[in-house]
Amino acid sequence: MPKPTVTKDQELWVSAHSEEEALTKAAAKFNVPAADIQLARDEDVLDTWFSSGLFTFSIFGWPDQTEDLEAFYPGSLLETGHDILFFWVARMVFFGQRLMGKLPFKEIYLHPMVRDAHGRKMSKSLGNVIDPVDVVRGVTLEQLHEQLADANLDPKEVDKAKQGQKQDYPNGIPECGTDALRFALCAMTQGRDLNLDILRVQGYRFFCNKLWNATKFALLYFPKDTVYEVHTVASAQSPDLSPMDRWMLSRLSLAVDRVNGGFAAYDFPAATTHCYNLWLYDLCDVYLEYLKPVFASGTEAQQAAARRTLYTTLELGLKLLSPFMPFVTEELYQRLPRKDTSCPSICVAPYPTNADTPWRSEDLESDVDTVLKMVHLIRSTRSEYNLTNKQKTTAHLIIAQDLKVEALRNLFRSLQSLANSELSDEQPSIGCSILTVSDKIEVHLVLKGLIDxxxxxxxxxxxxxxxxxxxxxxxxxxxxxxxxxxxxxxxxxxxxxxxxxxxxxxxxxxxxxxxxxxx
Incomplete structure (x- = not known):
């Protein structure tokens, strides 16, 4: 529908089906003779969705057959919301097929509707509208109240909105940063609705801190003026690698497989979950703790193998996480002692693939899971009896002979520092707490002399x-x-x-x- 501009002393607007109708409407609207009005037809189109429907090819110079149009049309993927599927997406398909002879994209990814933590639609009158900038930079409750003054709300609605803000954000919204917000949105993207919980976003800010501190701590194990590269298929077969080195590479291989699978299926929660688990549970909770005695008293060969395994995990782990947290991963990537400096930025570095990490060993992972269960039982028992870190306990393992007895015992020795315990090769004595790991494994924890x-x-x-x-x-x-x-x-x-x-x-x-x- 044409929307002429009425030119008098200033630029004014009027909508009409024709110039004659526009002239008549303008004269009546502004109470001036028609002869004093000059009309200028706007070059744009009033119908937003009509204009949006042309978007996929008009931006490349259509109707001219430009090089950009030839190179970039059609696209591959459109990301949008399900609420405008008919208004926007359908028109793109109609116009692309009719005017270009090709569909404008092959796939459509429909993101969910963002709602508040209670599942309510965001509304100014409820006071639950969240500005992403406020989540990134943080905002006080008073500042949230001040924003309502500019919202053109009825005074009664302002009071209601303030109550809603006070209930949901009594201390305002903490500064979370862009990485934490992006990661949270991807982690919560399931179904047609996304209930945005600020506390969960804040939790991922803490994860960023954990990521930073873990990498900073890990880099202390690398001597100055030395550079490293990730494991190759051949180097990962080195006899110097300990079972725990191989376990870490196996967990990294699993994460690479699951994250790539998540991207391929647009299952972003699966991808974020495996990134999170790799860093928090596998690297921080287990492998870095295992490395402390290795770098304190291990052989040079053991330490060299551990360093290369640790470096491999850091570099590939950062690359895995980079699409979700580009800023913190970029900063940490620049601090790695990289031998290969051909990639100036993590955002242009090759993304890890299954071919890069063929190290999965489900049997080894199962054995380590068993030993970690022993560790958790011991730590839980120590906590129940309020034992301090200075009070080391002795553990006796009772393992059925049809299991891999020596392999499990050696793995426990590798991880016994996590349980603040020492493995005994002797038969258990009286005065032990018996912890059942499975129907074939028990831990007899010596408590005699440590408790009343x-x-x-x-x-x-x-x-x-x-x-x-x-x-x-x-x-x-x-x-x-x-x-x-x-x-x-x-x-x-x-x-x-x-x-x-x-x-x-x-x-x-x-x-x-x-x-x-x-x-």
Missing amino acids: PQKEIAKLEKKKESLSQTIAKLQQAMAADDYTSKVPAEVQKTNTEKLAQSQGEIERLQAAMETLKLM
Whole structure:
């Protein structure tokens, strides 16, 4: 629809189906003779969606057959929201097929609708509209209130919006940075709606801090004026690599496979999850802790193998994460002691592929998982008895002979520092807490001399008494004549599970007390 400009002393606008109608409308609207009005037809089009429909080829010089049009049309992917699928995307398809003879893109990725943490649509009157800039830079509650003054809201709606802001952001919105916000949006992209939780975004800001500190700490293991390169297929077969070096490379290989698979399927939560797990759980929680005694007392060959494995994990791990967190990964990438300096920036470096990391070993990962379960049980037990880091415990492993006994024992030795314990080759003695790892593995943890048995027995007696009362109440309720007819099935199921859980806990407490009595 043409939208002529009315030229008088200033530029004014009027919409009409023809110039004659526009002239008549303008004369009436501005109360001036038609002869005093000069009309100028706007070169643009009033219909936004019509203009948007031409976008995929008009920006390349169409209707002229330009080099850009030949090179860049059609595209491959359109990213948009499902709410404008008909308004915008359909018109692009219509015009592209009709005017260019080709569809403008092969695939359409529909992102979800961003809502607040409670699943509500963002509304100024609710005070739950989140400006991305406020998440990136941070904003106080007072500043959020001030923004409402410029929102042209009714005074009653302003008060309501302030209450909403006070409830959701009592301390304002913390500064999270662009990397944390981008990572959070990709991690939460599932379904038709995305409930944006600022606390989760803040959690990924803490992840950025962890990433920074872990890399900074890891770089301390690399001597100055030395450079490194990632493992090749051949170097990863070196006999100098320890089982834990091979485990780290296996976990890296898994992450590369899953992240690339996530990108291929547009499953961004899967990609972000495996990046997160690689850095936080595999590298920080396990491998860096394993390396401390290696670099403290290991052989030169062991340390050299560990350095190259660590460097490989750092470089490829940063590259994996770079599409989601380009700023922090770029900064850290520039600090790596890289032998290959042909890539000036991480954003132009080749992305890791499965061919680059053929190191997956599911058997080794399974063995390490078993040992980590031992570690977690020991740490949990130490925590229950409030043992300090200075109080080292001795662990005896009881492993069925049909398992890989020596392999598991050697892996435990590698990771025993994580449990603040030492592996004993002797037979377990009296005064051990027995930790069940599986039906074929037990850890006998020596506590004698580290705790006061009588005090611990008294604590367990109190827990046992409390559980006995819970069991008695449940049994009394379940014994009622009308229990099965009047009590909802879900409640009956919950009570049955709670009863079994409490009875099992009573048995464990009794076994623990019997053990303590022997100390």
